[in-house]
Amino acid sequence: MAVNDALAGTHKIVEEAREQQGGQLVPTLNDFSQELTTLNLGPTHPATHGIFQNILQMDGERIISGVPTIGYIHRAFEKIAERRPFYQITPLTDRMNYCSSPINNMGWHLTVEKLLGIQVPKRAQYMRVIMMELARIADHLICNSILGVDTGAFTGFLYVFQEREKIYEIYEEVCGSRLTTNMGRVGGMERDFTPVAIEKLRKWLKEFPTVMKEFEAMFNRNRIFMDRVVNVGPITAEKALNYGFTGPNLRAAGVDYDVRVMNPYSSYEDFEFDIPVGTNGDTYDRFIVRNEEIWQSLRIINQALDRLPEGPFHADAPHYYLPPKQAVYKNMEALIYHFKIIMGEIDAPVGEVYHSVEGGNGELGFYLVSDGGRTPYRLHFRRPCFIYYQAYSEMVVGTSLSDAIVILSSMNVIAGELDA
Amino acid sequence: MADPTKEESTAAQALAAEQDPTAQQNAQVLALLHSLFGEATFTDVHEPYGLLTVTTKREHIHRIVEGLQQDETLKFHFLTTMCGINYPENLNQELGMIYHLHSLVHNIRVRIKIFFPLADPVVPTLSDIYAAANWMEREAYDFYGIIFTGHPNLRRILNVEDMDYYPMRKQYPLEDGTREDKTDLFFGR
Numbered sequence: 001m002a003v004n005d006a007l008a009g010t011h012k013i014v015e016e017a018r019e020q021q022g023g024q025l026v027p028t029l030n031d032f033s034q035e036l037t038t039l040n041l042g043p044t045h046p047a048t049h050g051i052f053q054n055i056l057q058m059d060g061e062r063i064i065s066g067v068p069t070i071g072y073i074h075r076a077f078e079k080i081a082e083r084r085p086f087y088q089i090t091p092l093t094d095r096m097n098y099c100s101s102p103i104n105n106m107g108w109h110l111t112v113e114k115l116l117g118i119q120v121p122k123r124a125q126y127m128r129v130i131m132m133e134l135a136r137i138a139d140h141l142i143c144n145s146i147l148g149v150d151t152g153a154f155t156g157f158l159y160v161f162q163e164r165e166k167i168y169e170i171y172e173e174v175c176g177s178r179l180t181t182n183m184g185r186v187g188g189m190e191r192d193f194t195p196v197a198i199e200k201l202r203k204w205l206k207e208f209p210t211v212m213k214e215f216e217a218m219f220n221r222n223r224i225f226m227d228r229v230v231n232v233g234p235i236t237a238e239k240a241l242n243y244g245f246t247g248p249n250l251r252a253a254g255v256d257y258d259v260r261v262m263n264p265y266s267s268y269e270d271f272e273f274d275i276p277v278g279t280n281g282d283t284y285d286r287f288i289v290r291n292e293e294i295w296q297s298l299r300i301i302n303q304a305l306d307r308l309p310e311g312p313f314h315a316d317a318p319h320y321y322l323p324p325k326q327a328v329y330k331n332m333e334a335l336i337y338h339f340k341i342i343m344g345e346i347d348a349p350v351g352e353v354y355h356s357v358e359g360g361n362g363e364l365g366f367y368l369v370s371d372g373g374r375t376p377y378r379l380h381f382r383r384p385c386f387i388y389y390q391a392y393s394e395m396v397v398g399t400s401l402s403d404a405i406v407i408l409s410s411m412n413v414i415a416g417e418l419d420a
Numbered sequence: 421m422a423d424p425t426k427e428e429s430t431a432a433q434a435l436a437a438e439q440d441p442t443a444q445q446n447a448q449v450l451a452l453l454h455s456l457f458g459e460a461t462f463t464d465v466h467e468p469y470g471l472l473t474v475t476t477k478r479e480h481i482h483r484i485v486e487g488l489q490q491d492e493t494l495k496f497h498f499l500t501t502m503c504g505i506n507y508p509e510n511l512n513q514e515l516g517m518i519y520h521l522h523s524l525v526h527n528i529r530v531r532i533k534i535f536f537p538l539a540d541p542v543v544p545t546l547s548d549i550y551a552a553a554n555w556m557e558r559e560a561y562d563f564y565g566i567i568f569t570g571h572p573n574l575r576r577i578l579n580v581e582d583m584d585y586y587p588m589r590k591q592y593p594l595e596d597g598t599r600e601d602k603t604d605l606f607f608g609r
Contacts, residue, residue: 071578078563079587083594114469241497241524244552255524257498262527353469354520354531356500365501367520382501382520390555419578 036064039401043072047150047405050415054392054404061400066393070386074419081379085344086112086186086320089379094180096383097417099142100135100360102171102183107357110265111366112186115353118317122309124188125267129304130201131174131183132266132357133297138167139360140248140290140297143412147287148219150409151228156218163211166204173197187321188314198305205302216291226284233395233407234282244387247362249411252289253281259358270307271300283410290412319346344374361385361412385417445528446472452494456487464533473531481519481534482544488521488530489549498522499550500529502557504564507535508590514538515564519546545571563588 041047041054048054051072057065077092084092093104106128113120120128141164145157168178174197175183175190184190193201219225235245240253250257256275260268276292278285314321322341323334340346350372356365365382392411396404446467453462457480464475476484488496500520508514513535522529536543545568546553557568558577565586568574576583585592 071576071580074578076587079594239551242551244499244550257524262524351468352473354471354500354529363500365520367501367503367518369505378503378505380501380503380518386555386559387501387552390551 041401041404043069048408049146050413050418052389052413052415052418054396054408056396056401056404058401063396063399063401063404066396066404068389068393070389070418072419073415077420078379078381081376083375085346085374086348086376087341088344089376090182090184091180093381094182095416096381096420097139097360097364097385097414098179099414100139101179101181102131102135103139103357103359104364105181105183106132106266107355107359107364108366109184109186110357111353111355111368112320112348113315114355115348115351115368115370116186116317116320118187118315118320120188120266120315121312122267123311124313124315126304126308127189127193127313128184128266129268129271130301130308131171133301133304134167134170136358136360137294137297138164139412140294143360143409144219144287144290145215147229147283147406147409148225150405151225153218153222153225156215159211159218160215163204163208166200166208170197170200170204173200185314185321187317188312192313201301201305205298205305209298212291212294220288220291228402229283229287229406229410231280232283232399232403233410234280235391235395236281239391240281240388243391245362245391246384246388247359248286248289248293249281249388250362251275252278252285254279259356259363263356265355265357268300271303273297273299283406286410347372347374348376356382359384361414361417362388381420383417383420385413386420389413389418440470442470443467445526446470449494449528449530450474452491453484456491457484471529471531473533475533475535478517478534478536478543481517481532482546482549484532485519485521485546486549494523494528495525496521496523496530498524499546499552499556502546502553502560504560504566504588506564506589510535512537515541515566517543517560517566541566542569543567544569547571562586565589 037058039056039058041056043051043053053069053072055067055069056063075095077096081089081092090105090108093108094101096104141160145160148156171181171183172178174193175181235253237253237255240250241255245253246257254277256277258275261275273296276289276296278289318337320341323331323338327334328338348370350370352369354365354367356363358364362384363382364384367380367382368376369378371377388411392408395407399407449472450465453474461476461480461484462474466473488494498521500522502517502519505516505518506514507516515538516533516535519532520529521532534543541564543566545557547557548570554572555577557571558574560566561568561574562576562579563586575581579587
């Protein structure tokens with residue numbers, strides 16, 4: 001598709017320029033000031049943090065329109081999910097928002113549990129909360145520190161990337177993997193926290209606030225940083241809602257919508273935490289809201305860890321929860337269930353369920369239609385990135401190229417979640 | 421796994437439903453929907469897992485969603501998601517669209533469904549009501565071939581432009597992973 005076709009009628013300045021040039025976009029020496037540049041930002045540009053293209057029409061330094069093209073890493077997860085038993089869908093959810101895959105995993109398991117009507121024991125719920133909040137911190141750390149890199153400050157990134165590494169070590173201790181965690185099971189967690197995991201977690205909880213404070217001291221009132229981000233890419237609350245914003249991007253605009261508070265899941269109602277909100281929804285507010293959310297997540301983790309109840313770490317759901325491996329060797333029942341679960345031979349009840357969790361970027365929803373078979377009849381992911389990225393083309397108009405990079409960075413658009 | 425010994429009587433279930441706040445809210449919303457748009461507009465009303473679900477006709481969908489968004493008492497300001505669905509065995513209702521709306525003020529969700537024939541997959545767009553609908557409709561067009569009249573830019577979004585089929589329809593099953601008639605002779609050279 002030709003670029004000019006895509007841009008046709010997108011902006012008044014283009015139209016005016018076209019009229020003045022008699023319908024031609026070829027400039028002459030007389031109207032040199034009217035020359036427009038078409039700039040392809042991406043698909044693979046280090047500043048776009050993933051594979052998506054933005055065709056920017058620029059008048060000198062000023063962006064007059066932007067057309068985003070997405071779908072470069074589309075992997076047809078919704079279609080693949082129609083053929084897979086519930087367990088095998090977990091690795092698909094890992095690969096959506098890969099900065100906080102535990103949240104995606106838990107969201108999916110909560111959806112299946114809602115469909116099956118499984119009650120998860122308190123201990124497993126608290127463990128899930130701990131892992132989800134760790135994932136949220138890791139997600140926000142990446143977003144905010146890369147925002148720093150995009151404004152030219154590399155140090156902060158190095159500071160907090162170490163901390164993300166430590167979070168990944170905790171993941172590793174809990175489930176064995178680091179990035180695509182595949183954590184948890186339908187009915188609870190795969191295994192209990194080991195003493196080492198709890199020790200690592202406690203150590204990290206003690207050390208992290210110092211680093212976080214340093215990070216904030218480096219950025220929050222930094223003159224250079226503020227010059228780059230204050231009043232850049234603001235969006236009003238009405239517009240943000242109309243565009244379907246959720247998560248930190250919506251809260252930065254001043255709407256205190258948080259799935260954890262409004263529709264609590266996994267015992268979030270047991271914990272005390274605040275919802276940080278911004279005022280004018282610009283890049284600075286998004287940055288500050290994410291920083292504040294990190295502190296709130298720390299509060300939640302501390303409460304959950306202190307009050308971690310004793311008891312089983314998974315529900316008694318033999319049809320869906322894999323039996324312990326030792327039992328499979330000795331116990332016929334366990335062997336049968338193991339086989340049936342692994343081969344995906346257990347039918348789900350008929351029904352349709354929508355469940356959403358507060359992901360790193362906002363409301364991550366799963367709409368699952370089951371026709372009583374082994375696999376979902378239809379599975380639709382409500383991916384927050386996909387829904388709010390369409391506002392980007394409006395947010396960049398009138399800004400400069402360097403602002404466009406910062407806006408993209410502060411929105412935390414994850415290509416895997418965008419395309420799915 | 422429901423325990424048969426713990427099964428409650430129907431009266432107890434009815435009482436529980438009466439005391440359930442979501443059921444009451446759903447009843448309120450349904451009453452309002454009926455008063456605004458007429459009782460005959462909605463069919464197949466039920467509440468799976470506490471979420472009010474209604475089916476309507478595609479002629480009404482734009483009016484209903486607009487009414488819900490502008491209604492002063494309900495304030496459905498948030499279009500959570502929408503997606504297409506394909507039931508090949510439902511004659512003349514093969515395709516469907518499913519809308520999830522959310523009122524942030526009262527914390528009520530509602531799910532609206534419409535079904536229409538595969539031969540005539542035309543639905544009015546909602547992108548003039550919610551800006552969020554723009555890409556979601558492009559996605560539904562991309563995967564199911566549903567045509568949204570009045571959409572400003574109805575092009576494929578996730579798939580390549582020159583694709584000539586709609587991959588999420590059930591007529592395109594995924595390849596069986598265990599098939600043996602294919603050779604991997606030239607794979608990974």
